[in-house]
Amino acid sequence: MSRFRGNWSAAAVLYLVLAIVGLVGTWTFNITSIVEKRDFLGEWFGSGPSVNSLGVDLAVVAVAAIVFMVAEARRLRLRGIVVYIVLVPVVALAFAFPLFLCARERHLTRQRAAER
Template sequence: MSRLRRDWSAPAVLYLVLAVVGLVGTWTFNITAIVEKRDFLGEWFGSGPSVNSLGVDLAIVAVAAIVLMVAEARRLRMRGIVLYVVLVPLVALAFAFPLFLCARERHLTRQRSVER
């Protein structure tokens, strides 16, 4: 079996699918907001308590995810962590975090195959 196939475990594929769904899901609404010239951040933190709660919730989860990604990347000696961290605010946490998990899973799979 080729190395490429060995790197793609079932969890890695699942994380990649989640990343694509996160990208399409978030950017469908982002593009709509851009086309309609909406105040994206103003609406995120200014449309009432329930939306504010979701904004704060997502912001805290994003910070926690970044801390986890950096810690895991250092622990596992993964390269390219800056890319995933930058993708969080520039694209979406719903894309960047599962994409990182996919890369992490592939990295662990490669490590396991080297150890055998």
């Protein structure tokens, strides 16, 4: 992908945009759920097989993403991995994972620039 200013590659910008979309998209519904005093987890896991399927799907992907994030953070010596892991259940996987990928891409871009 093409390179922007500093360590902002096109991939890093894309991941950041996806993180913002994930944050706004999930929290629009989360806030609605809070305002309407809905049973968030009860609806998520108790609204039938199709919703349960999505819940299991998301849970498995979340665990895989966390394993990947920890492994990549160790491999690349990225700091702050705990923040991304906490963001997964507290904010949303749709925000935390692309945000991690953005940070990873920026780190890799800095590494490539340093090697030159």
